[in-house]
Amino acid sequence: MNPGFDEFVQGRGWALLRFAYLLSGDAHLAEDLVQEVLARMHRRWDRITAMEHAEAYVRTAITRQFLSWRRRRSARESIVAELPEIPDGFEPQQRVLARDQMWRLLAGLPRAQRAVLVLRFYCDLPDDEIAALLGCGESTVRSQASRALTRMRTMLTAEEVRDGG
Structure with a gap:
């Protein structure tokens, strides 16, 4: 056991x-x-905790594992459960609709673009840290974020046109 x-x-x-x-x-x-990342980390936990930011290292491993599973796993993505809280002012029905819409938009993105948005907006990481985490350049992070947001806007506009709103 490793306490x-x-x-x-x-x-x-x-x-x-x-x-x-x-x-x-x-x-x-x-x-x-x-589970897979933590199982691998357990064997060398002493070395990982010697690092300055052990949790950031674990998050990096989770992100890389997620990105690599697109090649290894044929799991289909599905839209489920909860997103982070929406600011107050939304009625409960609006909150549910907004969450559902956000999941649909995120699910429509390629994995790398979704990872960039999650790291930027959920983890509140700057571009240089996202680039280091994903093993790419800052300009790649910015272009992935820009493409992701553009694609989400396009999908949102298409939904509005289709729904007549």
């Missing part, structure tokens, strides 16, 4: 699951991602 590892998982496990869920949009896939 430091156990404490980390008990203290930060739910946050890691929520992060993986936002990336994948699937509760079961999120659990698989976190």
